[in-house]
Amino acid sequence: EEAVIEILKDYTAPNHSVWGIVARNREQNFALNLLLDPEIDFVSLLGAAGTGKTLLALAAGLAQTLDSKRYREIIMTRITVPVGEDIGFLPGTEEEKMTPWMGALMDNLEVLAPQEGGEWGRAATADLLSSKIKIRSLNFMRGRTFQNKYLIIDEAQNLTPKQMKTLITRAGPGTKVICLGNIAQIDTPYLSETTSGLTYVVDRFKAWQHGGHVTLRRGERSRLAEFASERL
Secondary structure: OOOOOOOOOOOOOHHHOEOOEOOOOHHHHHHHHHHHOOOOOEEEEEEOOOOOHHHHHHHHHHHHHHHOOOOOEEEEEEOOOOOOOOHHHOOOOHHHHHHHHOHHHHHHHHHHOOOOOHHHHHHHHHHHHHHOEEEEEHHHOOOOOEOOEEEEEOOHHHOOHHHHHHHHOOEOOOOEEEEEEOOOOOOOOOOOOOOOHHHHHHHHHOOOOOEEEEEEOOOOOOHHHHHHHHHO
């Protein structure tokens, strides 16, 4: 067997920050290297809440959408809860229907908006970021082909292997797919850690030279959240 040695960029250094975000541990550094590598088309990030999955994926996506213009826009999707609920009959636009399930996105956009510039500056930045991020439901993804997009699949542990295949095969030329999830927090009743679509794709892509996987083990949450996670 052959081994390939690759020199990684050190994103723990402040001068190498990505949209103001620096890697706080080696796993986050590995993740940012994969997310920003143009030769990597598929990235899966596993980890509990607070490990930085969504924040890292968004920061890397914005850097490659607004700065380097590698991708035209960021598309974020996830399965709605309760599982299998059809949001097609709910009032409002597609994004308005998905908003209740996209709290993590909104929380992380607040972190990425610069603190300087006052309230107006933060609001203007938030509007700019939102204009480049499209929220889509799984129901609206069928039959579409995405070209030059940065596609984030959140809560991927709740997808079946078939749903995962349907999503990833929608990726056209120049599109990067990022799967985020916590395999220990599956909400779908008929899925387990071994049958989850997230487990499936991690296994199937592990030997592909244009794919990468990182398990984020260290939480970067508050001491209260960390204690509650361990004891409750």
